[in-house]
Amino acid sequence: MVEPHVASNLVVAVLVAGALFVARAVRKSDLWRGSLRELARRRPLALGVVAIYVLVALLDSVAWTGGGAVGAQGDQLALHEPRSVVDRLFPGDFGERSYSVPLASAEFYGGAALRHPGRHWLGTDILGRDILHLTLKGARIALLIGGFTSLIVIPLALLFGVSAGYFGGRVDDAVFFLISVLASIPGLLLLIVLVMVMGRGAVQVCIALGVTSWVGFCRVARGETLKLRELDYVQAARALGVSELRIILRHVVPNLLHLVVITFVLLFSGLVLSEAILAWLGIGIDGSWGQMIDQARDELSRDPIIWWNLAAASAALFGLILAVNFVGDAVRDVLDPRTLREDR
Amino acid sequence: MLAYLIRRLAYGVLTVQGVLLLLFVLFFLYATPTEMARRAVGEKAPPEVLEQWIVNHGYDRPRVWNPANPSDTLLADHFRRMLSFDFGRSDADDSPIVERLRQGVVPSLSVTLPLFVGGLAIGIALSLFVAYFRETYIDRAGVVLCVLGMSVSILLYIIGGQFLLGKLLRWFPISGFDPQPALVSRFLAIPWIIGLLSGLGGEVRFYRTVFVEETSRDYVRTARAKGCGDGRIMWRHVLRNAMIPILTHVVVAIPFLFTGSLLLESFFGIPGLGSITVDAIHGNDFSTLRVMVYIGALLFVLAQIVTDVSYTLVDPRVRLE
């Protein structure tokens, strides 16, 4: 059995390698390079913010054991627990007994002195955990939800959509049937039941979110494929007897890539926001901002108010979604041929 | 046209069957009859009582295949009853499901219908407004506001709304529901406001895109050159031609008016169909849950057909085969 943190390290390695590969491919293509430059020109701030979130998420995904200190009470857990780069930014055993205001030196209830006075920039939660630490760790979960789920959604939607559009006939009917069935069930219901059946791990929640979100893009892919199939050079290739698979991979899919990118970005924010609702229902992923918001939801009603937990998680969530939305708008403007037409 | 309708209806029926099957599979993967019994009878019940409940409610039969009598399985029964609209009684408390549906429709509609109509009216009005003042600071500010609005989780809208309007300003009750006409709007004010605000961002942006696309068309330029007033153009020409995408967007949302907003009803204690659904999920009430999903699916399929048909009415270029 592979340890989860080792798997996570491998994934990061693969992602970085993949990113380098994509960067090289983009540099070679004029279209993509131009689009990227245009994008950076329009929304530099939003792109920067997204990049920061991605960086924090990557840092939190690289973890290894060892190098920790024996705990204050002599427990050796820290020596055997895998800790990520983000975890190591904070001293071991950084917890307090319970709540404390940001930058405080005493506890919120009772006024006893803190173990690390003034070091908790965003305060501590009910169990005394540092909120800045928790917020930073939430970035990884948010990107996991958005990114990993999109990675499930997009190939799935492409597979079914392109097949349906290209082959038509029975295949189209079957796919259309599948889409209709899934679309007819209220999304939230399907999500809840899926997560309850599959269990509450991060991967399972992502799969459930994926299953409930692929229908939209599938339809779009199908529609575009229908149009592409009628193009001259595709017709010619078919007449020449080129294998169907080759045609699809070389002519159809590359022409869908701009839609893929747009969909990816737009899907991302929707998915992350849905996770907050899942957290409220009790089926979210542990450590996510959604869960922090759910835990902190009652704190607003305290008297005096405890606001820092909710504020940190909400701000982090809002920041990411806002940035992604702005980037998404710009991406669509840059890549969508229709909007390009109306440019004055 | 008729042939098309019949084909679409037949197809819709097939889809609904698929939904029922999927529902059956998912639910019985997730809940066992023992758990349903425990939910219904109570925590402290001994196993013999749970067994009795299971027998009383017919869940002791085989699920899919019964060699003795192929039509006496839970699956067959499931299909038979749903297709004949024999909804039966809730597993949680034996109350007739049709009764519950009847009781829940009014509260749900009283939340979703005004929200839908109001949201549509205000959304279109605002987006027309913003599209009209295109490229000025109103437009840019509007778009930014929309994106800001869309980026906040609905959970925060609800928490914030309850806190601000109910607790700080004391304008409306924080939650609850009373169907008497004098009181109903007081209880629904916060859900309406929150529902409206949280959806407004996305709606206005969508409509704005549609309107902007329309106003860039040639015929608008022609009309303006001919001396037609801007307002008139927006109202009489642009709006009507933008109806197709708007229609698709709108009609597809209609089924969900009936099934109620799960979130709003839960947070605000409104006893509508959405809250029935959430209760059914948490209470392992399979018989109620399948009815809710079934009705949702039926309405959705119907809405699709209506959308397609209404295309012909709105756009003479579209012809159905």
Place this chain on the structure above:
Amino acid sequence: MRGVRQRWLGRLILTLAVAFGLLGLGGCGNNPYPGADDSVKVRYGALPEAPKTLDPAVSYTTLEHAITANVYDTLLEYHYLKRPYELIPGLARELPEPREIPGGRIAYRFHLRPGVRFAEDPCFELGEPGAKTREVLAGDFAFELERIADPAVTSPVIATFAKIEGFREFSARLAALRDAEPGFAERRIDAQYAAAGGIEGVRVQGPHELEIVLAEPYPQLLYWFAMPFTAPVPWEAVALYDGREGRDFFKDHPVGAGPFRILHYERRSRIALERNPGWYGALHPEWKAPGAVYPSQGEPGDAEAGRLDPATVGLALPFLDRLELRIEKEDIPAFNKFLQGYYDASGIIQESFDKVVHEGALSPAMAALGMELEKSVEPSISYLGFNMNDPQVGAPAGERGRLLRQAMSLVVDSEEFARVFANGRGVPAHSPVPPGIFGYEAEYRNPWRQPDLARAKALLEEAGYPDGIDRDTGRPLRLSFDLGDPSSRARLRALFFVNAWKRLGLDVEIAATDYNQFRDKVRRGAYQIFQWGWIADYPDPENFLFLLWGPMSESKSGGPNTANFADSRYDALFLEMKDRPNDARRLELIREMRGILERERPWIELDHHESYALYHAWMRNVKPAGLSLPSAKYVDVDARARARLRKEWNRPVVWPAWALAAVVVALVVPGIATFLRERQ
């Protein structure tokens, strides 16, 4: 051109104005109740969820009993004020004494008061045309007991009443008759029971004489006769309210002989009870029945709290005219409504605790509002349990397992838990028996529940896990805490314990699932550590100690002994203890059982829940009870004071609305003006 734009602008402003106006007209103000109610004595309360059933043979939750106990009177009742809980006669004339009869059986004879009538209901037409009610007879109690035995009713307390002679045989005969004859189940319900011959141990000796015969001694039986399970139920109601042809179901349509009756029943939103004019206490005040007059005695503290006011003592009950209950699923809105005066009583949510309570007493702010605070320790226990069948933490691990459990028990600090999560409320538990129940000793301290990290580490090392490292793997010992509630709240609480065990070096993983899957895990035996609780059915130690009795174990019989604890000595002691009266020998037995639990540690006892209840100044005679008590009849309300205070506390704050409108106009108008100018 200009005119068109102006018209546009005009339309926009008009729409906004109308919208605002509608909102204002629609009723600004947060009062959720219609109309004035200061001349009628109404009590307003909130229930956290909808009651599932009001059928007295089935309903088993405190929530449902809050309604049924006030609608269904029983033969015996609990005294309202006295603690420890004492039984008083209700519909019976006096408390019955057990009588031994040949064959080792015990008989109890109840004498019912003559002249008690049911609440008026159309169902009595079935028995006698034109009748709106009738007298309560001994047969009605027998009928209810037969209902409990009826398999179709699925009553959860069959096991208890099976101690009555002939109980199970009646069930079997009834089921057999229904199977044999197809039309039998369609017969009127009382005819069915008569055909099955009734329960042998339930003997109707006359219209007002009822004898119950038990196959073996069970002194706690009398407590069950103070619960709605044994209330008299008219067969007419059960026969008529079968849900057909648009009629109600009996479980939604109670017909009892209590001080209140149902006025309005919308299960999921509003339930209203009104005074029952046909109640025996209203019809026959001259009886001065113990259950129909305000008590003259109580426990120390009642007089100071104003519950023994001479003006109230001896007065006829009930004082209230109506009870209005609303379903409030979320506790924060419910509490806020309480603060606004729309509910008369409330628990204190954790979030507002510090505003309400200062150092164990009411805060000055709350006291200024006239509120009162009532603390009461509920007869309940909350605990962490080990699955004693588990190879790592349970009995199969032998001495190692025991040392591990003891070590883990030594680091859980109940007081700290209470401080963080419950504002210090709750009595730390040292044994399963809570305060107020025989067998509880306030000075007893469980040596394994006093936090001692050093000792725990030593024990752990002795167990073969030095510093938490499992010698076999070289890594920290991995255990699983199986949580049946996936919510964030539950998780946070679980994390508290996990952090405590972390200090020992143990790696405890939280395996949270929803409740379904948790029960499934329990059934399969796939769980190690879990959290559970139990609230008393009746005030007897047997009702707590049976939770650790071998034959009740989950793996053997699906019983509530989820820890699967099975110690032969404990089991033997339990059998000896359970039927004894509360004497010195019983205490001795309980102490020995406690000693076994100390050593074996199948449970880590957490606390006995302490409820803090807040009451508004206009409430009188309130006393919280941990058992189902028909408390509504003792309570009183000063409706005028309430109306006055509500109005004072709830003036809407209107200025922000105008401010907002002004801001919107200020932002938009210049923009439009500039645009119009530019376009020209």
